[in-house]
Amino acid sequence: MSGSLYSQASADFKRVEEAIRFIEENFKLQPSLEQMARTVHLSKYHFDRLFKRWAGISPIQFMRFMTLQYTKERLSTSRSLMESAMNAGLSGTGRLHDLFVTFEGVTPGEFKRQGDGLRITYGFCDTPFGECLLATTERGICYLGFVGAEGRSTALRELADTWPGSERVEHLASVRLIVEQIFRSDNAKIPEPINLQVKGTNFQINVWKALLTIPEGCVVSYQDIGAQIGHPKAVRAVGNAVAMNPIGYLIPCHRVIASTGKINQYRWGSARKRAMIGREAAVTAIERLNQLG
Incomplete structure (x- = not known):
């Protein structure tokens, strides 16, 4: 990935981070795609496209990796x-x-x-x-x-x-x-x-x-x-x-x-920690699907 693409990924992350913070604060309400998109001032279509570009999966799929059951x-x-x-x-x-x-x-x-x-x-x-x-x-x-x-x-x-x-x-x-x-x-x-x-x-x-x-x-x-x-x-x-x-x-x-499955604080921000865990889970899931396919 070139430097310019890293710049794009870094810019995307700023909005992804805001959305993850919103999910952290409202997780029990299971926010919709439209609600997540609204927090970063995008339409749900643009937000979904941005998120897939960054993570490889949709925001709704990504949110599943953040559930206590999954962790x-x-x-x-x-x-x-x-x-x-x-x-x-x-x-x-x-x-x-x-x-x-x-x-x-x-x-x-x-x-x-x-x-x-x-x-x-x-x-x-x-x-x-x-x-x-x-x-x-x-x-x-x-x-x-x-x-x-x-x-x-x-x-x-x-x-x-x-x-x-x-x-x-x-x-x-x-x-x-x-x-x-x-x-x-x-x-x-x-x-x-x-x-x-x-x-x-x-x-x-x-x-x-x-x-x-x-x-x-x-x-x-x-x-x-x-x-x-x-x-x-x-x-x-x-x-x-x-x-x-x-x-x-x-x-x-x-x-x-935590042993309870809770994702605790992180030296560089809990939203960034969730982003890393979720993105790695997405990469692993995609690789597994490719192997099966």
Whole structure:
């Protein structure tokens, strides 16, 4: 997908996000297509077309992926898939579409230096989930966050807080190439592996590694993650580690929900989390239909 198409997808997402917020607030009323369209000041025909362009399915179909019944069913199925993956010896690395993600934590000495002497290249780019800030070092991606209503300054501050001693240089061209690789929809060619460089406690890093094993289209609970890393009762600590994830989307913290099936708050907005879960569910459903067809 080219940069111009990402710009279109990002523009579409702004309206999709508004509609999802409306669905969140009025879910029990099961809003109609016309009611959803009215919230973003479009006719139901234009809204339906825009939504299908962004998600690949209709808003009504998408809303089904947000029901408690659906998320509870996915929790049960996903838990079985994760157990199978662990039994097969998969840990520490994961697969996202055709992306192979490798994971590297900083050394204790580097952790203590808080990025002092580290050169970071960053840039703002459009994605299907709105504008993002992506930052890299010579060893890999060290930050990926999304720009919310607060604007770019908040995202830059989060990057600075994560690597306070670093030298940060904006270079859009190099960052854009990586963003295109991450969000590409063309699976004809498997891209080069993407390496992540993260800074966290041993517990946080173990949680983030566990997140990488969650397959696309699946959701798991905080308890599931705790059990996977050998701390089944540390639900609150797991939740805190998930919330501190510095590399959104690639380390898929959006795939962790409450054991009740409820989709909780997200560092970059609950509507964006629902959008990611729903879009991945749609992609999985479409692939399944294509395989059957």
